[in-house]
Amino acid sequence: MRRTARTCTSILAALVLTAAVLAAPAPAAAKTEIHLWHAMTGQLSEAVEELARQFNASQGDFEIKPLRKGSYAETLTAAIGAYRQKVHPHIVQVFEVGTQTMLLSGAVYPVQDLMKEHGIPVDWNGFIAPVVGYYTKDGKLYSMPFNSSTPILYYNKDAFQKAGLDPSKPPQTWKQVEEYAKKIVAAGAAKCGFSTAWPSWTMVENMHAWHDQPFATKRNGFDGIDVELLINREFGVKHVGQLAAWQKEGVYSYGGRAGAADPKFVNGDCAMYIQSSALIGGFTRGVKFQWGTGTLPHWGAPYKQATSIIGGATLWVLKGKPAAENVGTARFLKFISDTPQQMWWHVNTGYLAISNAAVKNLEEGYHFVRNPSQYTAFAQLTGLPPMAPKAMQGAKPVRPKAERVATPNSQGLRLGNFVQIRDVIEGEMENIFGGKKSAKQGLDDAVAKSNQMLKEFAAANKP
Amino acid sequence: MKRTVFQSRWLPYVLVAPQLAVTIVFFFWPALKSLQLSLFRVSPFGDRMTFVGLDNFTHLLQDPDYYRSVLTSFVFAGGVTILAVGGSLFAAALATQKIRGLAAYRTMLLWPYGIAPAVAGIIFLFIFHPAYGVLPYFLSFVTAYEFNWLLRGWIAMLLVIVATAWTHLGYNIAFYLAGLLAVPESVMEAASVDGAGPIRKFVKITFPLVSPVTFYLVALNMVFAFFESFGVIDAVTKGGPGQSTEIMVFKLYKDGFIGLNLGSSGAQSVILMAVVITLTMLQFRFAEKKVTYR
Numbered sequence: 001m002r003r004t005a006r007t008c009t010s011i012l013a014a015l016v017l018t019a020a021v022l023a024a025p026a027p028a029a030a031k032t033e034i035h036l037w038h039a040m041t042g043q044l045s046e047a048v049e050e051l052a053r054q055f056n057a058s059q060g061d062f063e064i065k066p067l068r069k070g071s072y073a074e075t076l077t078a079a080i081g082a083y084r085q086k087v088h089p090h091i092v093q094v095f096e097v098g099t100q101t102m103l104l105s106g107a108v109y110p111v112q113d114l115m116k117e118h119g120i121p122v123d124w125n126g127f128i129a130p131v132v133g134y135y136t137k138d139g140k141l142y143s144m145p146f147n148s149s150t151p152i153l154y155y156n157k158d159a160f161q162k163a164g165l166d167p168s169k170p171p172q173t174w175k176q177v178e179e180y181a182k183k184i185v186a187a188g189a190a191k192c193g194f195s196t197a198w199p200s201w202t203m204v205e206n207m208h209a210w211h212d213q214p215f216a217t218k219r220n221g222f223d224g225i226d227v228e229l230l231i232n233r234e235f236g237v238k239h240v241g242q243l244a245a246w247q248k249e250g251v252y253s254y255g256g257r258a259g260a261a262d263p264k265f266v267n268g269d270c271a272m273y274i275q276s277s278a279l280i281g282g283f284t285r286g287v288k289f290q291w292g293t294g295t296l297p298h299w300g301a302p303y304k305q306a307t308s309i310i311g312g313a314t315l316w317v318l319k320g321k322p323a324a325e326n327v328g329t330a331r332f333l334k335f336i337s338d339t340p341q342q343m344w345w346h347v348n349t350g351y352l353a354i355s356n357a358a359v360k361n362l363e364e365g366y367h368f369v370r371n372p373s374q375y376t377a378f379a380q381l382t383g384l385p386p387m388a389p390k391a392m393q394g395a396k397p398v399r400p401k402a403e404r405v406a407t408p409n410s411q412g413l414r415l416g417n418f419v420q421i422r423d424v425i426e427g428e429m430e431n432i433f434g435g436k437k438s439a440k441q442g443l444d445d446a447v448a449k450s451n452q453m454l455k456e457f458a459a460a461n462k463p
Numbered sequence: 464m465k466r467t468v469f470q471s472r473w474l475p476y477v478l479v480a481p482q483l484a485v486t487i488v489f490f491f492w493p494a495l496k497s498l499q500l501s502l503f504r505v506s507p508f509g510d511r512m513t514f515v516g517l518d519n520f521t522h523l524l525q526d527p528d529y530y531r532s533v534l535t536s537f538v539f540a541g542g543v544t545i546l547a548v549g550g551s552l553f554a555a556a557l558a559t560q561k562i563r564g565l566a567a568y569r570t571m572l573l574w575p576y577g578i579a580p581a582v583a584g585i586i587f588l589f590i591f592h593p594a595y596g597v598l599p600y601f602l603s604f605v606t607a608y609e610f611n612w613l614l615r616g617w618i619a620m621l622l623v624i625v626a627t628a629w630t631h632l633g634y635n636i637a638f639y640l641a642g643l644l645a646v647p648e649s650v651m652e653a654a655s656v657d658g659a660g661p662i663r664k665f666v667k668i669t670f671p672l673v674s675p676v677t678f679y680l681v682a683l684n685m686v687f688a689f690f691e692s693f694g695v696i697d698a699v700t701k702g703g704p705g706q707s708t709e710i711m712v713f714k715l716y717k718d719g720f721i722g723l724n725l726g727s728s729g730a731q732s733v734i735l736m737a738v739v740i741t742l743t744m745l746q747f748r749f750a751e752k753k754v755t756y757r
Contacts, residue, residue, distance in 0.1 A: 073721045080723070084509045101723060105508045247614075255594055256613045257703070263594040420722035430704035434614035449528070456522075456724070460504050460511070 031056075031063040034328045035089035038066055039075040039313070040147070043281065047349050055335050062328030072098070072313065073419065079318070083107050088318050090329045093146060095313045096134060097418040100221070102316050103137055104416070104461045109317040109326070111333060112141045118323075118330040122337065130307055130381045131354050134412035135314050143314035144333045147351040149278035150308045151202040152376045153297065157290035159271035162189035170272075170294025174242070177272065177297045181251040184271045192253035193246070194272035195261040199254070200425040201311055202274045204231055207239055209410035210296050211303040221414035225458045229450045231425070232443035235303065241439030244432050254433045257426050276311060277377035280350040293373040295380050306410035308380045312351065343367075352377055416457030421450045494736065500729030507723040519730035528706060529714070529731075533738075536710040539624060540688035546628035548680050551635030552673075556665070558636070559643045569640065576633025580691065584698025587626040612700070616707030619700050623708050626699060627692045635680050642676035643669065682746045689739050711735045 040048050045068055052064040069075040072095040082088040094102055102108055115122050124132070124141060135143045157167035163184040171177045181193020196202050208215040213235045218224045230236075246252035253270055255261020265273035266287055274296065283291065298305055317329055335341060342358035345351060347367065353359050359378060362368060368375040378384065383405050415421060425446045432442035469475050501520070504513045523529045558569050575583070593599050593611045602610060612618035646669055654664050670677075693712050696702060702709035702717065709717075712735060719728025 077720050077723070080508055101507050105506070106510050107508045254614060257701070260613075261594065267595070269594070417722060417724070420718070420724070423717070423721070427703060427705045430614060434616065434704055436616075436705065453722075460506055460513075 032061060032325055032328055034062050034064050034091070034325065034332060036064055036066045036091040036093070036315070036332075037069045037075055037079055037089045038093040039070065039072045039095075040068065040093075044147070044349055047345065050348075051336055051341065051345070054341070055332050058335065059331070062331065064328075064332050076101075083318060083320075086320065088320070090321055090325060091315050091317055091332075093313045094143070094316050096311055096412075097415075097422060099135060099143075099314075100225070100414050100416045100418060100457075103142060103414075104225075107319055108142060109319045110140055110142045111144045111315075111317060114317055114326060114330050115334065118327050120330050120334050122334060126355050126357055127337075128352070128354055128356060128359070128378075128382060130406050130411065131310055131352065133406065134310055134414075143316045144337065145354045146313055146315045146336070147278065147349065148310045148312040148314075148354060149276040149351055150310050150377050150381050151198070151206050151274050151296060152277045152380065153294040154265060154273045154275060154279070154283065155292055155294060156190065156265070156268065156271045157292055159184055159189040159268070159289075163187035163271075167290070167292070170292060171297055172294070174297045174299050178246065178251055181246075181272070182249075185250055190268060190271040191250075192264070192270045193251040194274065195253045195255045195264045195270040196273070197255075197259050197261055197275040197279075198311070199257060199429050200422045203239070203243065203429070204236065204425055205413060206296065206308050208235065209306055209309045211235060211299060212306040212407050212409050213303070214409050215413055216415060219408045220412065221416075222408075222411065225416055225454075225461060227415060227454050227458075229421070229447045229454075232440065232447045236443055237439050239299070240429065240432060240443060244435075244439055247433045248435075254430070277352070277374075278312070278350045280373055281348070282350075291373075293376040295376055306407045307383050307405070309410055309412050310352070310381065346374070350374065352381070415454065416461065417453040420453055424449045424453070497729045497732045497736075500725055501733045503726050503729075505725040507725075509725075515726070519726045520734075523727065523730055523734070531706060532709050532711050532714045535620075535706070535708065536689060536712075536738075539620065539627075539692070539708070539710050540685050542620075542624040543627045543631065543688040543692070544681055544684040546624060547631035547635055547684050548677065550628060551632050551680075552639050552677070554632065555636045555639030555643055556669070558640060572636045573633040575629055575631075576637070578630060580627070580630050580694030581698045583626055583630045584623075584695040587622060587629075587695075588699050591622055612704070614704050616704055619704060619708050623692070623695055623699055627688060627695045630695070631684055631687060635684070638676050638680060639673065642673035646672050678746070682743060685742060685746070686739055689735065689742075711738075 036048075036052070038045075038048055048066050052066045056063050067089070069078045072093075075092065076094055076098050079088055079092040079094075112122075112124065127145070131145045131148050132141055135141060135145060153170055155170050160167040160180070163180070164187065165180055165183060171180050177194060184190050184193060205215060207213075208231065213233070214220060214230050216227045216229050218227050221227045243252050243254075247254055253261075253264060255264045255270075259275065259279075261270075261273070262275070262279070264270040265275070266283070268289060277293075280293070296308055315333065317326070317333075321329070336345070337355065339355060339357045339361060342353040342355050343361055346353040346358065346362065353362060368378075428437070428442040428446040431437045431445075432439050436442075437445070502514060502516060504515045504518070505511070554572055558565065558572055562568070578586075588596070590596055590598050591610075591612070593609070593613055599610055602608075610618055612622055650668060651664060654668055659667065689710075690712060692710065693716060696708055696710060696713045697716075700708040702713050711731065715728045715731035715735065718724045718731065722728075
């Protein structure tokens with residue numbers, strides 16, 4: 001009964017609102033509206049609004065209207081629902097795990113085609129390769145990279161100091177992580193050594209890429225949709241098994257999915273934390289102690305080292321809009337990829353700048369010298385060595401030569417049903433860390449379940 | 464009972480029309496849609512729909528995860544029902560004692576009903592979260608045992624059961640209060656004269672007399688636990704750790720709206736509907752006979 005009453009009230013409210021909207025006077029200057037649905041929250045949502053404001057002020061023909069539709073998954077679901085009813089937005093922000101779904105949807109106007117067909121020149125080679133590579137299919141960029149980040153290591157310098165460790169030297173290897181963690185816990189500088197956010201993304205997906213190990217067959221899914229996972233092989237079992245052992249010893253402390261473990265680092269419980277580089281902005285404001293960043297730890301030989309992979313989201317242009325409106329969409333996407341906007345976006349949000357020109361400008365403007373923590377992510381993705389801030393002060397920063405390059409194992413992941421697969425992997429990781437299953441058993445189960453989902457996806461998307 | 468006779472032939476239909484319309488739009492139509500969806504394999508954008516017959520159902524019935532989800536749902540619904548109905552009977556019995564400030568107590572007992580399940584979930588999260596919760600912090604002084612429900616499934620289950628039961632309490636108490644207040648004073652006095660103690664009086668007189676209320680509440684709480692506890696699960700555990708708190712309604716949301724597997728999600732909602740309808744029918748068929756209506 002209660003629910004029926006509530007439903008009636010909301011219908012009434014909806015009717016009243018519709019009437020109000022219909023009665024509202026039309027704006028004096030007829031600017032063409034371009035709708036952008038996104039999933040950014042808090043300060044990031046304000047940054048999106050600000051970008052739109054800057055674009056709207058820069059010209060008089062189009063008006064970008066950003067609208068927050070909830071979480072990434074909710075935004076995608078909302079856009080799909082709207083597309084089926086033909087009331088979709090021009091642009092929708094989709095997270096990286098939804099890439100394969102979007103590529104095969106038949107609902108997408110590839111960004112590279114959009115730009116070409118509307119005569120907007122873009123230097124596609126000027127973008128950072130691992131970022132655009134993730135969203136490129138058959139040599140064509142499908143969506144405009146928007147908010148990209150990669151996992152890095154954050155560490156509590158105060159805790160390092162208290163445990164007698166050098167606060168300017170983050171651990172480089174997993175052996176060091178273990179050693180430092182034990183010292184830190186023994187010295188009472190923190191309750192646990194390290195924790196992680198986004199367990200599958202940081203500890204499975206990125207660890208495989210970082211160690212040049214395949215995550216799935218067919219070049220991680222870039223070469224086809226009939227794919228199987230490979231995470232239950234020697235490397236995966238070793239790494240996840242080690243995490244489970246460390247969980248018992250207090251070296252590692254599992255803190256939940258997504259960013260649920262943030263408080264463990266912020267309130268000083270765990271001295272090290274592996275989380276997205278996009279958290280730099282938030283930690284700068286919210287963390288009370290001295291902290292720094294380092295590249296992801298590595299197991300060393302016999303594993304090779306490649307680059308890390310990105311996460312985050314891109315902007316997809318949906319089909320079915322008149323050409324007159326697509327011009328505005330194209331201009332907006334060009335606008336946000338231009339160097340000044342890219343620099344502004346990076347400095348204000350911590351997400352990566354995606355053009356080499358923007359990164360070069362940031363280097364020459366001493367941005368990384370002043371904010372060395374923001375350099376770590378670029379170093380990891382482009383294979384540059386970590387920066388030594390002191391040596392670089394004064395002299396004009398010189399770009400060192402890349403030490404590592406992206407390999408087929410570290411160019412990204414392209415899997416159907418990836419959202420569910422990530423969920424399966426994280427569920428099994430919890431079973432392993434909780435002691436319900438061995439690492440081998442848990443990962444075998446994760447692979448078996450994921451392969452079933454991949455099979456279903458391949459069947460549903462047969463060309 | 465007075466029987467109303469309408470002069471106009473159409474007036475009664477007009478009067479029930481709004482309720483019927485709401486039921487059709489918000490129940491029958493979506494139910495039919497789910498039934499249709501369950502027979503297809505649908506691409507996320509809905510551009511390709513392939514008829515697959517009962518494939519979605521056979522996949523589910525071969526999936527051990529689905530059986531676990533069904534079992535989890537029954538454990539969850541059973542736990543919530545026992546706790547919510549038992550707890551509210553206890554609270555209501557206390558709130559019918561002759562004590563000072565009774566009205567204030569009764570009002571406060573009804574409050575949880577005014578809190579949306581998702582909000583209740585968030586409240587419990589702030590109290591119990593292993594990283595920033597208040598309770599684990601205090602418990603850490605008393606015991607070294609880690610109540611980390613991010614890794615321990617049974618604690619997570621207990622937590623969502625308690626949180627959900629708590630949201631049902633107010634509603635249940637309201638019904639029990641009405642039921643208990645209707646127990647005739649004379650009967651109780653007679654029992655006292657015959658030498659029955661408070662426990663005996665409760666077991667032999669009060670409990671049987673409020674059994675229609677109990678029956679109604681058991682049925683209702685069961686259905687609520689199956690259908691309406693999505694908010695609590697989503698806010699607190701998101702079905703984890705592992706799949707320990709993944710009840711059927713959460714799994715179908717996850718597969719449908721996060722995983723975009725609409726066919727399987729449709730099949731799951733059809734099964735869920737069948738389970739709940741069967742449960743309700745069984746309850747009415749068997750339990751009703753044992754219930755004393757006055």
